[in-house]
Amino acid sequence: MSAERQLQRRAWLQQTGCGFGALAATALSQSSLLPASRAYAGKPELNLSSGLHHPAKAKRVIFLFMQGGVSQVDSFDHKPLLQERDGQAFEFNDARQLAKTGKATTQRIMKSPWKFQPYGQSEKWVSELFPESARNADEMTFLHGMHTEGVAHGPATLFLHCGATNSVRPSMGSWLLYGLGPENQNLPGFISIAPSVGNGGPRNYGNAFLPAQFQGTRIGGADSDILQIKNLLPRKDISELDRGQQLQLLSDLNAQQIQRREYKPNEFDAVVESYELAWRMQSVAPPILDTSDESTETLELYGINDPKTRAYGQRCLLARRLCEAGVRFIQVNYGDNSANPAWDQHSNLPKHADHALAVDRPIAGLLADLKRRGLLEDTIVWWGGEFGRTPYAQDNGTGRDHNPGGFTVWLAGGGFKSGSSHGATDEFGFQAIQGKVHMHDLHATILHQLGIDHKRLVFNHAGRDFRLTDVHGRVVQEILA
């Protein structure tokens, strides 16, 4: 590369780097640096300790996605009245019926088949579905007044991830990466582990109209135990030497071709760098994804030695490793590829126990591991599904239907009031009535802890500014430590 070109490139990097590492900046698309984004162009020098808009309490997020909708009244939202009124009929504004007919319907209360008991100094009542997680109750902040949009899985799942049920919008991880940039330039900044293909599939970790470098990277899939990034592992049919020589050849060819051209746009440099970055990712990422160097004690902690908890344990362990390596947003999915995923117990509610068993110990292990490594302080752990379930039996059967009107999520780490509960559902655990937190509010609050003002994280597209929270969202100050 000639000195002149070196200079030109450096100038370009300075002009566009916006405080990112130089390497990441070269991997940015040119188009993203052009006027498409006002926020982007006007973005101040990014100093992470002071946050994008205000000082940050956390640097990254681990989202434990319980796909299908966990029943709040069988897990973390204890409602003794269900036991008392089991089998009795009451009028409810059933969300599905309400959407269809606009009318309330009579429904039969169904008690929880599981016992509750208090845990920790906060004496949090948790059901026997989550004994291991519950031991960390003093680390958790419970939001019992959650409500969201979408009665069916597809819309609600998209809403959870992208803040919209129908339109194509960027996923929360993409927004976050767009706002903060990656911590580690040799790794993708937004990773979804074992996502399902259904209910929005790739759109749940898609960048939509944000520039491509903010898209989520998938590791593995819902129905697979193999946790790998597509095309990452070096091909096996040629030697390392051949691979190195091929990259050198490509680099020589590119240099000659750029040399030949009369006009040499900066994106040629970005292309050249993208191969080098890919090459570096191929050496940096595989050791992070390879958990074989973990101790027996750690494997035990995550339940990886037990076939019942192995799958989710592996994913949680990987999440911790990615978290250590500086990935901004890591989603750890528990679901499957069916249209009615995992936790979706319309019939046979006792199946909840299988799912709880599969995730409980891995989650507890993750929290313990993050804590002892000092990562929990600046990492937000977010547990929850796309909605909750009804306290009554669906059509008098043996399961519970979807319930977007009231459910529970919990948060840990990241500067929230630990060992506390905020908000409440009604006496049956059906509708959020107090301390209501809409999904938009939860998004706004999580962004807030990361130093981002959700109202100022905007991107101009199709003639107007878009936000993750649309025109809504309120930071839930009450839960901030």
Next chain:
Amino acid sequence: MLHVQRTVWTTCLSITIFVAPLSAQDSSEQERAKLDFFESKIRPALIEHCQECHALDSEQAGGLLLDSQAGWQKGGDQGPAIVPGKSSESLLLKAISYSNPKLQMPPDGKLPAGVIENFRQWIDSGAIDPRTTEHDSSKTKSQGLTVDQAQSHWSYRPVQSSLLINVAGSNEHKSSSSSAWIDAQINAKLSESEIEPATRAAPEVLIRRLYLDLTGLPPTVSQLKEWTEGFDATRYTQLVDHLLASPHFGEAYARRWMDVIRYGDSVTLRGFVLPQSWRYRDYLINAYNEDRSFQQMICEQIAGDLMTADDPDARSQQLIATTFLTLGNTNLEKQDKEQLDMDYLDEQLDVIGAAFLGQTLGCARCHDHKFDPIPTRDYYALAGILKSSTGLKHSNVSEWIEKPLPLDPVAQTKFGELESQHTKIAADVKELKKKLDSLAKANPRFIKTDELPGVVVDSAQATLVGKWVESTHVGNIVGESYIHDDNSEKGVKSATFEPQNLPPGEYEVLLAYQASENRATNVVVQVFSADGEKEVTVNERQQAPELNLWRSLGRYRFEDKGQRFVLISNANTDGHVILDAVLFLPVSQMKDGSLSAALQVSKSGSGSGTDAEKQKATLKTLEKEAAELQKQLDERPKYMTVVENSPPKDLAIHIRGDVHTLGEVVPRGFLAAVSMSSKTRADAKPTTESPSPTRKELAEWISANENPLTARVYANRVWSWLMGRGIVATPNNFGITGSAPTHPELLDNLATRLIQSNWSTKVLVREIVLSQAYQRRCVAPGSVASDVDPENLLYWRGHTRRMSVEALRDSMLLVSGELDYSRGGSLIQPGTKADYNYTHRTTRRSIYHPVFRNSLPELFDEFDFADSSVSIEARSRSTVSQQGLSLMQEPWVIARARQASLKYSSTFKSQSVDEGLTELYLACFSREPSNEELKVCRSFLGLDSSPNEASDEKTSSGENKRASSANPKTNPTDEKTVIDPMRLELLIQSLFASIDFRFLE
């Protein structure tokens, strides 16, 4: 907390100002008490609970201000918030008392009962409010252009053309100077700015540029050689005409338009495959190839179904074109169907606005457009036009609509005959069944579950809630008994039939019951499958259609881990609910498509004697015939469309876009800002000014020559497809927030030229590519240009084109010799119901691969394929490491390189290494390699020409290279050179990954 303190302080200040005069006016005890009440109870409550969102300095949610009396008097989107003296009529009280699930304030939880009571009291006693803040008009949200001001924005003004008629006269457009008018305007701007334009690009560069721009494929080596010879202006024009006539032109331009209209072959949610989309894609390819007037294409796409045509082919084309309206990535399982209908319509309006008019109509769905002269009422005026047709059939998971295509008379007769045969046989079948059934009735018996095909869940295995009565009283019975609800405790009992093991696949689900007079007529049966939750209502007083025992609940897909059960409740039933069994019958086991044949339990036989056996055999034959006929009938081609479902009706404004909060009804109509009264020509009259226009009239209005937006928008698009950037850099947005045209006169001339040529895409493309501006070299900016126009906004040089992912893939297939040029038709593998994890297995051109929104073909995700869910005006140009990984690691790419190496190994056998490499360079880059390039390639192949040259190289891994696994076999000029096939493969893959393969000059 600082923020809250400041708010309080500001409010206190206003008290000192306004309380004094009021108390001077009226000093009666009562009024003073009311005022005190306001100050002590209401004002603090408003500040604490409401004004965070409903104050002048807040977001002013819902347009409502509660920080002054005037604020609530005027009210928000839904009108005044308070009716003094009447709390029951006051919206504010409705909202805070949470009585309406759609309007609950504050959003984070109901206020304490005492506070609500205070508000009630305050309103009922007259809502005394001393806060008379004068609203500073500068603080209220900025308003954009009004309809009256529309003409002040360039795009709403009529097209002004300086184009001379004699250009239009040269309609044969064989003269190469027909583009002079383009260059005149481009060059005028350049000389104004004193920029010297770049010269004409080299022949091989122009040939490659034209091939890729006009057909999406690079030239083959022989095409390149054919055209390079004596490549002058005449030959250039000949090449342009040759390529415009190529069938690949339509493929390239259809794909560009498909970006704009969000083409897809599936929907994201549940991955449903849209089996008829491809017909629309083929319609576009044909239309572009035959250069159909784009004006006509607009009409056909928006309202082809409402047009007429004489011959069935033309009629089919019109019908298929309207598939355009149905291609949105719709959320079919949205439960609020009213909202879903509106979402569907909004999506159509978004695409129509962006694609044809360059307008961001969606912005006006919830409020008047903030910038452009599009009030919300215009939005609902347009929405009203579209509302009379729907593309959805509603059920739990709504369905799209397919209809049979018209046929030529021969086919029509054929299908007519099939139809009548089918009807006749069906009648015979019915008759026979009846006979058999009465025979069977005379012989009641128990059917063992293991004798039945498929997976049976007997009543004994069902999960029961409430008290069900077991019985064997009547009819044929599956298993040992059936159950009924004793016609009691309605709404308390349910039964869930859930199979233990059900292999994934498609099933016919059947319910067994024994009909009689005391049964319920309205048993709601819910089937939970991969397709969602479907309700079927069963009348148990009617005999079950199959063998008097089975009633089909429909066909469903079941997945491995998904829900698969049938839930029956006795809620609201009007008689005995009787349940015997549920059968999941694999569709694959119904070989001849006959249900009753599959259900016949042959071993023990339900009839008696040979007569019954004979009749059963006949029945089986007949049913087989009927199924065969049905299969043939199913082959009748269908298309996806909308249907007129209701008489056209004016729509009410949906306040804040909410279907349940309606405002004023607005008459159907078009955009008020687009006035076509000032006619520029008399020949094409603007469309009807009928008071309530139809969709057809909407199409005519959009495509009218006088519509100032449409021709400009399309001309600009075509320009941007060829010149790298539009004259308006935002082709989907010609509004205030869009870019201003760099060459407004040229844009108007292009629009005029489009109209003059009867909206011919080919004429426009031809004249653009014949211009000098198109043919320039890609050069580095000189000193003037780099100062004045570094971004090439004035088109003083050629632009660096990035290969689309389709061109990238097609080029690799072309080089490897695998490209299958066949055209048209569906490539969706038969039987594909959902697009998840679909494998694309063909070497056809990329445009023919189904655009599966959950499973795009290889490389599409990484290389900036257009998002198929929204209108895309220009592909993004991203450079990310994932692209590097793909080109070096993706098995699809490796396979192409391997295939190419096989193809070229013979070239290398018969020719010298340098000749072989030259062939490769010509195939990949349409140019010959330099000596330096040959040297690098030879070196990689382990065939250094001389040790001296090799040691000259100063690459960092120079030593490694020498030590490479392929050793020099012989001299490069020696014809018997042996090339290591793996080295050749890696070399070709590197060529695929290199800059010249991915970027055009």
